[in-house]
Amino acid sequence: MTIDAIHYYPVKGLTAQRLDHVQLMPGECLPQDRRFAILHRATHFDLANPVWKPKTNFLALVRDEKLATLDAVYDAESAMLVLHRNGKAVARGRIDTATGRLLIDQFLSAYMDGTAAPGPYKLVESPGHNFTDIPDKAVSLINLASVQDIERVTKAPVDPLRMRGNLHLAGLPAWAEMQWVGKRIAVGGVELEVFKTTTRCAAVEVNPHSGERDMALLKALKTGFGHAVCGVYARVVAGGEIRQGDAVRVLD
Numbered sequence: 199m200t201i202d203a204i205h206y207y208p209v210k211g212l213t214a215q216r217l218d219h220v221q222l223m224p225g226e227c228l229p230q231d232r233r234f235a236i237l238h239r240a241t242h243f244d245l246a247n248p249v250w251k252p253k254t255n256f257l258a259l260v261r262d263e264k265l266a267t268l269d270a271v272y273d274a275e276s277a278m279l280v281l282h283r284n285g286k287a288v289a290r291g292r293i294d295t296a297t298g299r300l301l302i303d304q305f306l307s308a309y310m311d312g313t314a315a316p317g318p319y320k321l322v323e324s325p326g327h328n329f330t331d332i333p334d335k336a337v338s339l340i341n342l343a344s345v346q347d348i349e350r351v352t353k354a355p356v357d358p359l360r361m362r363g364n365l366h367l368a369g370l371p372a373w374a375e376m377q378w379v380g381k382r383i384a385v386g387g388v389e390l391e392v393f394k395t396t397t398r399c400a401a402v403e404v405n406p407h408s409g410e411r412d413m414a415l416l417k418a419l420k421t422g423f424g425h426a427v428c429g430v431y432a433r434v435v436a437g438g439e440i441r442q443g444d445a446v447r448v449l450d
Contacts, residue, residue, distance in 0.1 A: 199367060199368070199369040199370045199445065199446040199447065200367070200368050200369050200443055200444060200445055200446060201365055201366070201367060201368075201385065201386070201440060201441070201442055201443060201444045201446060202342055202366040202367060202368040202442070203216060203365075203366040203442060204216065204217040204218070204219070204220055204228075204364065204365060204366075204440065204441075204442055205217070205359075205362075205363065205364055205365075205366070206220070206228040206229070206230060206231040206364060207231055207232055207362060208230050208231070208232075208233055208234060208270075208272040208274070208279070209232075209233075209234040209235070209236065209270060209272070209279065209293075209321070210232045210234065210235040210236070210253075210256055210257075210258065210329040211235070211236060211256065211257045211258045211259055211262065211265045212265060212268065212270035212281075213266075213268070213269055213270045213406070214359060214362070215271075215272055215274075217442075218441065218442050219439055219440065219441040219442070220439070220440060221437070221438070221439050222337070222388050222434045222437050222438065222439075222440060223434060223437045224434050224435060224436065224437045225335060225433065225434060226335055226434060226437075227328045227330065227335045227336065227337065227364075228337060228364050229274075230274055231328060231330075231364065232328045232329040232330050233323055233328065233329075234293060234321055234322065234323045234329070235256040235257075235321075235322055235323075235329035236256055236257040236306060236319050236320070236321055236322075237255070237256060237319065237320045237321075237322055238255075238256070238257060238315035238316055238317065238319055239315075239316040239317060239318060239319075240255075240315070240316050241255040241256065243255065243322060243324075245322060245323075245324045246324075248324040248326075248327040250330075250332075250333040253331055253399075256329060257306070257310065257315055257319060258401065259362075259401040259404045260399045260400050260401040261313075261314050261315060261400075262310065262313050262314065262315055263404040263409050263410070263411055264309075264310060264313055264409055265310070265409070266404050266405065266406055266407065266408070266409035267283065267408070267409035268281045268282065268283055268288075268309075269281070269282040269283070269285075270282075272293075276292065277292050277293055277294035277295075277298070278290065278291070278292050278293075278298075279291060279292075279293045279298075279302060281302070281305065288305065288309075289301060289302055289305035289306075293321060293323075294323075299320075299321040299322075302321050303318065303319055303320055303321055306319045306321075307319050332394070332431065334393070334394075334431065334433065335433070336393075336394075336431040336432060336433055337364045337365060337390060337431070337432050337433075337434060338361075338362075338363040338364045338365070338396060338429055338430070338431055338432075339363060339364070339365050339367055339375060339390075339392070339429055339430050339431075339432060340358055340361045340363035340365065340366050340367065340428070340429045341367050341370055341372065341373070341374065341375045341429070342358055342366055342367060342368050343368075343370060343371060343372040343373075343374075344372045344373050344375065344428055344429075345358045345361065345428065346372065347372035347373065348415070348418060348419065348422070348423075348428070350422070351418040351419075351421070351422030351423075352413060352415070352418045354413065356413070356415070357405075357406055357407075359406040360401075360402045360403075360404070360405075360406055360413075360415065361396075361398075361402060361428055361429055362401070363396075363429050365385070365440075367446055369446075370446075373423075375392075375429070375430050376395060376427070376430070378392040378430055378448065379392050379393065379394065379395060379430065380392070380393070381448055381449065381450050382435065382448075382449040382450055383432070383446060383447065383448050383449060384445075384446070384447050384449055385440050385444060385445075385446050386438065386439065386440040386441060386444035386445070387438035387439065387440070388434065388436060388437060388438045388439075388440050389434075389435045389436035389449070390432035390433065390434060390435060391432055391433045391435050392430050392431070392432045393431060393432065393433060394430065394431040395427045395429070395430050395431075396427060396428060396429035396430060396431060397426055397427055398415070398416060398419065398426050398427065398428055399416075400416060402415045402416070402428070403415050403416065
């Protein structure tokens with residue numbers, strides 16, 4: 199079993215950034231994963247006293263599929279976010295600054311106008327907080343063999359990026375990860391504790407490239423497998439560096 203790919207999502211709802219390697223810290227998400235989120239007008243979020251809120255409080259693919267028509271390129275060193283549409287840069291800003299965030303806010307408020315979430319929109323961050331789909335700080339794992347097994351039901355290719363996971367794993371049987379809950383795994387020099395399976399929402403039905411709702415994946419999961427699960431969440435127990443290609447093994 200190996201790590202096939204490493205991804206993080208600097209802005210909740212926008213596209214992934216791929217990494218060759220990353221340093222993980224105990225009790226934390228991937229560095230800068232879901233560091234930023236886009237609030238809509240109906241949400242109140244106290245940046246000085248952040249508490250976890252469900253994804254419906256932010257722009258997210260589960261409701262706002264038009265986000266997937268934007269290709270987001272984020273440079274972690276400079277905190278520069280560039281949004282592309284059809285290969286052309288349409289907005290850019292240093293999102294660790296108020297001015298840079300305002301440039302992105304203004305573009306998104308115009309571009310996403312008319313979608314279900316009421317505008318205007320505001321890109322936010324709160325130091326130490328991650329805008330994740332669950333209250334826990336975790337790393338999400340996707341078994342590529344499980345995704346491939348779903349294709350038996352859909353009879354069409356399923357892009358694993360639909361699952362928006364952090365680590366894509368190769369070399370294990372389909373659905374083997376479901377048996378990892380309550381166990382620890384070693385990933386390179388890092389130790390993770392798997393604590394929860396990942397129940398999927400309608401976001402997985404959105405094509406991560408076109409923004410179209412083009413695949414009834416929730417129905418495929420429920421009719422084909424009797425559940426709506428794909429992937430697991432794990433806590434970082436012992437930190438360290440992981441790299442693409444690192445071995446993965448179950449410890450207990």
